[in-house]
Amino acid sequence: MGIKVLFGSKIASELQHFPEKDLIKILQFKEYVEIYGLENLPGRNKCSDNVPTDDPNWSMKVAKAQQYNLWHYHIGIPEYDVSLGFGNYTSEYILHYIRNDDSIQIVDFSAHPPFRLPSESYLQN
Template identity: 80%
Template sequence: MGIKVLFGTKISAELQYLPEKDLVKILQFKQHVEIYGLENLAGRNKSSDDVPTNDPYWAEKVAKAQKYSLWHYHIGIPEYDTSQGFGNYTSEYILHYVKGENFIQIVDFTSHPPFKLPSESYLQN
């Protein structure tokens, strides 16, 4: 079942500066989620509070991820590493999103590693 997909104000303004091939992948993700929900995605999709315990900012990252219900999805940019199998593909770039009830709001797009959560300015609307 589909889920409504929204974009945060700051990332909405930045999408125009992305290469077309990257924007296409983001819009394909949006379309997939609107039709099928978060099931059967090619890339790894996980809660952003699943931070390695050896991360020096572990407590801060976990608290922020839980406060904002942050998740992230490996979007396949520039391409997927498929060695872990479908549904667990990884990529250099990830989409950060807020997961709500029957909606997600895409708020940021960053490289990974290192794993960084969106700044407060990306989480405000």
């Protein structure tokens, strides 16, 4: 069952500046989720409060991720590392999104490591 996919206002205004191949992957993710939901995605998809405990900002990141119900998805940009198997592919770039019961809102796009959460300006709509 599909899930409605929205874009936060800040990332929506930035998409026009993304390389076409990256924009295509983001829009393919949106289309897939709207049709099939978040199941059986090729990339790693996880709650962003799963922060390594040795992170110096662990408590702040966990609290913020829980406050906003933040998740992130390895989008395959520039390409997937497929060594861990389907459903667990990783990539340098990830999409950050707020997960709700019947929708998600994509709010940011960033490289990692290091893992960083979206700034407040990306979380305000």
